[in-house]
Amino acid sequence: MTATSPLPLKAKDFATDQEVRWCPGCGDYAILKAVQKVLADLGVSRHNTVFVSGIGCSSRFPYYMETFGFHSIHGRAPAIASGVKLTNPELDVWVVTGDGDGLSIGGNHMLHVLRRNVDLQILLFNNEIYGLTKGQASPTSRRGTRSPSTPFGSIDPALVPALFALGAGARFVARSIDTAQAHLAETLKRAHAHRGASFVEIFQNCLVFNDAVFEGFTARDTAADTQLLLEHGQPLLFGAERNRGLRLQHNSLTLEIVTVGENGVTEADVLVHDQTNRTLAALLAGLPQPAFPMALGVLYDHPATTYHEELQAQVARESEVGPPDLESAILKSNTWTVA
Amino acid sequence: MTATSPLPLKAKDFATDQEVRWCPGCGDYAILKAVQKVLADLGVSRHNTVFVSGIGCSSRFPYYMETFGFHSIHGRAPAIASGVKLTNPELDVWVVTGDGDGLSIGGNHMLHVLRRNVDLQILLFNNEIYGLTKGQASPTSRRGTRSPSTPFGSIDPALVPALFALGAGARFVARSIDTAQAHLAETLKRAHAHRGASFVEIFQNCLVFNDAVFEGFTARDTAADTQLLLEHGQPLLFGAERNRGLRLQHNSLTLEIVTVGENGVTEADVLVHDQTNRTLAALLAGLPQPAFPMALGVLYDHPATTYHEELQAQVARESEVGPPDLESAILKSNTWTVA
Amino acid sequence: MSPPAVAGSKVRRDARDAIVIRFSGDSGDGMQLTGTQFTMEAALSGSDLSTFPDYPAEIRAPAGTTFGVSSFQIHFGSTDIMTPGDELDVLVAMNPAALTVNLQDVRVGGLVVVDTSGFTPRNLAKAGFESNPLESDLLNPYQVMPLDIATLTAAAVADFGLSSKEALRSRNMWALGLMLWMYGRGKQATVDWLQKKFAKAPAIAQANIAALNAGHAYGETAELPEHLSAYSVTRADLPPGVYRTVNGADALAFGLIAGARSVGIKQLFFGSYPITPASTLLHALANLRPLGVVTFQAEDEIAAICSAIGASFAGALGVTSSSGPGLALKTEAMGLAVSTELPLVIVNSQRAGPSTGMPTKAEQSDLFQAMYGRNGEAPVIVLAAATPADCFEVAMEAVRLAVGHMTPVILLSDGYLASAAEPWLVPDLSGLPSGSVQYAQPTEGFHPFKRDPKSLARVWPTPGTPGVEHRIGGLEKSYDTGNISYDPDNHAKMTKARAEKVARVADDIPLQEVDVGLDRGRLLLVGWGSTYGPIHRAVLQSREDEGLDVSFIHLRYLNPFPKNLADLLRGFDRILVPEQNTGQLTAILRSTYLVDAQVLAKVTGKPFMVSEIRSAIRATLEGGQPS
Amino acid sequence: MSPPAVAGSKVRRDARDAIVIRFSGDSGDGMQLTGTQFTMEAALSGSDLSTFPDYPAEIRAPAGTTFGVSSFQIHFGSTDIMTPGDELDVLVAMNPAALTVNLQDVRVGGLVVVDTSGFTPRNLAKAGFESNPLESDLLNPYQVMPLDIATLTAAAVADFGLSSKEALRSRNMWALGLMLWMYGRGKQATVDWLQKKFAKAPAIAQANIAALNAGHAYGETAELPEHLSAYSVTRADLPPGVYRTVNGADALAFGLIAGARSVGIKQLFFGSYPITPASTLLHALANLRPLGVVTFQAEDEIAAICSAIGASFAGALGVTSSSGPGLALKTEAMGLAVSTELPLVIVNSQRAGPSTGMPTKAEQSDLFQAMYGRNGEAPVIVLAAATPADCFEVAMEAVRLAVGHMTPVILLSDGYLASAAEPWLVPDLSGLPSGSVQYAQPTEGFHPFKRDPKSLARVWPTPGTPGVEHRIGGLEKSYDTGNISYDPDNHAKMTKARAEKVARVADDIPLQEVDVGLDRGRLLLVGWGSTYGPIHRAVLQSREDEGLDVSFIHLRYLNPFPKNLADLLRGFDRILVPEQNTGQLTAILRSTYLVDAQVLAKVTGKPFMVSEIRSAIRATLEGGQPS
């Protein structure tokens, strides 16, 4: 997973010669930029890096990365990426998927790749809509979303990707925003550093079919009040003056917003972020919107042995007891000789 | 959903003339018995009751129920059941599935049927193994399970069905045990009473391929210490003397076992079960085993409008604005007359 | 019919029988809208017509690129218009990329209208031009009308206080106005439509209308060269009645609802998952829910078909719809529907494959999948629609056969049919049959696989009906009781019953008619699906213009085939099957009837041209005796 | 060869060429074990053999029921044994249900050994007997040996302190002992096996051995009637070498590994999801992981094939395996493998369909699905294995072709092949080719769809190799650069290239040989897959015993066909295709070669009997000239 190229690569070295075919202004551009920069910063090599995607606007991503890439079929990227990683664990494998690709048709593969803890970076571009097929509601679309397939408003409740991932057993769950370049880059680096499946939800604006749907917490002028930027070991504070915080209501096991310095509240009352606590992660993932700020950054990071590590260890053990070669496997039992 | 038959039906009225084809001693028999009894107790009619299943030992269930039944294909029961329910919301629709059927191949449908909150009772017979295909490891098999497909032990972490269901947005999550007839019957009645998707995990012993895997908490002699029987509004107490309880560690947001009357612990320190609190439900669902008792009963019951209710309401609204009949829909636009 | 007078126009108009125009520009230039509005105006002025929208896979490809070109072709006139036209009489090119992509399709002497405003060095480079083609010989074979439409539009909308970007958006309306003038079509419908569409943004509505009017006025007043004068296009001789334009997706939606109504089923359950080009049917039906339709956008194609199967089990008419990759995912569940013998309509809007292929291009390459793409012996009925309007009838037929024979029906459409439009004589719905479906009632010896002795269709018992409680599933069941059975002979009997049931549908469908020509002769063309138009015209022209001995039959019923098909095929020396695949129907005809059918394959993702088929007819007839 | 002496036996033995025994009892009675051990002993004593295990779908069906009957048939002897045998010489029936299910298959005069202990009124009723058949005329046509095996066993194991239930479990070993004695086979291998298997429960091991010995001794010492005396079965005339018995699943596992090795691929990646009867391959490979195999039990069939595709992309040999319903789910991803032109082996262990069908019964009804079951034009190589041992070679061949031609290969097996066993002359692995696969290296003008000019196979660049970074996917790509392309002519060219690439595989496979008979004549039988044995025998016997003019070819290569197939087919007046489906290969031959091939269909879930095929041969030859 280290660069073998003689020169450290720059962000632009990760760009291909293919014309980028997203709508002008699409949030995907910003994410592409961030990823190329992150790879350069990490000093990885092109030939040991693989991007695997499904189908959707977001899933065109691999075409624009001068690495190995597989633009596969709708929803199946986690399964394909698993095959890649288990075949060659030296590779740095990234999955790029959308809210439809990764959570609608591909929900089951997402579930199981997280459960198995295959060492992949999974970037879910959540624009709460099906972009490529022209704007139908997706599983993350808010109830009431009007779309060509739901002209009178969608009626199903939206899935919360981070809650789903935690329920699936994910050991790394994070969130960022397409245009928040620094935060996004930092979050991607954290995902890369995590051994095992890293699930990163990136709020991505689809300006054609779902413009400004994240405006509530992405608008720059109100960001301080609407974003809760998580840092391990730091109190859960937000607001322009960083004086608003989250406090645990012990009896009801819920969080409430308090203001430090008001009603006798001190910073000690504010919950401290513990990225290894799944219960806290779930509370933060599920903070009701827009009453609470949107929790961004690393919600959960609690590594465990990865699937390929387990596999390698096991095969090493098996090799001591198993057949040494094909011949002896074949001749192991039920044999006789005809002279 | 009420009986229209002249006489109240008995449990045996829900049995078919088909020979039951499970292994003698399989936990499925006990569940069958409990379900037949519950239907009789509820006074429902046979003709308004439908059982839909996938494929697996458990999924043979519908053949033994003298109601309508659909033994479908592997993993797809939630989707088929959704079609049944949305076509005729008067029907009382039950889904029977296994840990492989419902959580491996069928995980995505399970996810979305829970998210949509389609009004079904979903019974997941969890025997932590693939029974019908002769004993391979399933997604709920514990790590290290030796099976024909994992002769050296499975290496993937087990999914916790209740945590998964909560992450999917389920509004009713419960657990019971095949042989715990009274508890199981009560739990099924609660599931039936809940409007919306009810997810019930039933620990079911597969005596051929995974015998006694639940013995840790199902053995009668130790049950008092190994089972935490949940009741809404009641403290989380267990033990033969009901003096052991769960207390919240506020700082770490985790649960610990305390003994009432020891070290100054009083019953007031013990957390009270609140079936409408998802965070608590997740904590209970994920109690580490065997250090903690197994939480049984209704973990979460927090109703919301169901999918068909939303649908019916919406169609009623649409009917006021939409085309009154096919003719006017066709002639709504782009027409001209040739004389 | 005499050419209609154009109110108030001083212009002398040459008469034409039919004209092919293609509007082409960037995806963002509104070409689909422009084409659709021209279609509407042409239809309202009494033309027969056929359209062909062609747009990129990208939602909004980068401006100015060749892959971002979006086009809309319309063929309109007096004669039986059955294809969007082989060659263009007029190309409207809004930028250099549109010019380079489309020029080859313009007939020599045809008209090329160019918006010169887009011919910047940057755009020229993007389109691959090294120098400005307007200044080269490239356009010599054509009549060229270079116009700075951007500036003309800007002037026309100057009063409405729009940003220059917004103002530019009306360029398409200016071009539309000019074309409407040139072919003597009205523009009121477009004015009305703009007013409705931009009701909430009156400035935009006004600007668009002004641009439209300006383009129209330009034609009327500018001193256009004599040879670029206006034309009149003869009215089509259409039977009287109420017409509308309809595309395949809308026609399918109406047909499915009409079909359910005419067999007496109250509810249509449509389970689907979006996919190009099938989604338009989902969209169409989603707007028709008050008419007894439940549309359910499932999590994937498998859940989509399974929800529809569940609905059919519960007594609704289950329908599902997708394109090739989605159909592939549904195959396991189709087998379940075959095994449980439930009615189900499966619509496949085919697109170019394999795999993701070219999602916005049409192909007929899923016929094999429809016929054979399931595990085990799992026969289903297969139908195909020939034209957008035909989608209505085929959809009704699919419903009738699915319910009448208790079996899945696959209805093959394609990306071309789904979005192409044609005038449709709205049928008198009161004249449709009004059947009433027979759900099973408790009877002596009831079991769920009791069959109608004639059709072999099984009974349809539905949950909610007391006394017909039963269990079904995908395991083999006893012919005599419906219970699970692993008996060897029973399996053979059931396999045969399922096959025979579908085979007997042949008794319930019309005999095959000869579409053009005689029922015996030297050469027969056999078609299916959306190739109807070009084959029909080609055969007609080959007979009329060249006097060739060639006939044409077009198959709506692909499984089972009409009973007289064998006889028809045997009446010809040679059989040629134009298909947008490499020979799928051809193979089926060969194996079924042991006739030496040969394929005329086209797998470019584009519809056949009439001329291609005519050449093939000639070549085949010159090719000597069949071997 | 002379009959082998049975050590220490005083019994005179009549000689026989071949014998068919079926062990049959409750699923819990251990019949599969009994049969497997008998097979082993027969093989060790030098017999050729063929087996047919047949068990219920239920894991443990309720005791005593007919649907719970589990059987194991073995045909062994000196002649070329190619089928499990049409008729039984011996039936060992452990309970009334086994008797009722199997009696019809015993030849008149055959021996029926019955454990009378199970003939209780309750069991008789469960088996559908109104009275005890042992006391009726039912068994008159047979020789009957009623034995209270339960009591005999109980006596034999009395010393080991087992519960009576445990003791009863050894009944099968008693019966096995008797049969081994009767046919002069050894029993040491079974003794060894029991000792190993029950190493942790010595009492059980001892009891089983005692039961085995007791059954054997019973034959030796009991005063059996003269006509039930022991037989000797001539040794088979097998070529010298090391043998083992092998079933299809094991042979496939070995063949895949050998295949990867012989093309020089280090890692085999096997992505699968359990399904009957395919799971046995997963189990076999899971035990061979130290040999460079990764077995990955995926969450479903789609993930299984996709993980294998990912592995192939990364340079491993991706393999996936399933049965019909699982194959149906894989079809979309197969299209991706076709489009990305990656090597992939897809094993399908066919079972009776449609849908779930009869999971434990074999059928050949997925040929259409293999050939045509994908969206778009998506050709793949299709191979079929003929016998359990042939699975080894076909698996190697599948790997060779997949890698050599960069394409998915579907290998058709079935439930019968997967579990049936036969003696296998273990090949000399050192004699296998040891190729070394060529992964692409950076070269001038490298692109991922650069093709070998001869085979049209594309290059195989793998992640980890600097300089060959590239992107692939399911969209259409340019023939010349590998980048996405929607160009119409390019799509036609690529469609053709993919088809041509598979067609050219015909240059890389052997010509078709005639298996039995001449290369021209009155009647040709064409077979494929597991029907090999019965067709081969039937044709041989028809020629030898009846002097009929009939030949036989058996196809391993179903797509593309061997180049000389057309010629071979044309050499015969009539063509008959025995298939365990309703005519799938028949249809393909008809459309490909326009020959009037006719199907001999069998869809009972049971293998063909030699006699059925012989009758069909006779009927066809008597049926006059072909039309």
Ligand SMILES: Cc1ncc(C[n+]2csc(CCOP(=O)(O)OP(=O)(O)O)c2C)c(N)n1
């Ligand atoms: C099997 C299959 N089903 C459906 C589609 C059509 N399809 C392509 S992308 C897509 C959804 C895209 O949504 P998302 O994953 O959110 O990506 P976005 O375009 O929003 O980035 C769908 C339904 C397909 N290509 N294949």
Ligand SMILES: Cc1ncc(C[n+]2csc(CCOP(=O)(O)OP(=O)(O)O)c2C)c(N)n1
């Ligand atoms: C498409 C498909 N894949 C695989 C199978 C094989 N199969 C049948 S049941 C089953 C798993 C059963 O496990 P579970 O759902 O836990 O049910 P149990 O038998 O344990 O009750 C599998 C893999 C199938 N029938 N269909």
Ligand code: SF4
């Ligand atoms: S449709 Fe939306 S998501 Fe897709 S490229 Fe355009 S802006 Fe981006």
Ligand code: SF4
């Ligand atoms: S295999 Fe297991 S789950 Fe299946 S019937 Fe037998 S005991 Fe029950």
Ligand SMILES: [Mg+2]
């Ligand atoms: Mg999206």
Ligand SMILES: [Mg+2]
């Ligand atoms: Mg299970």
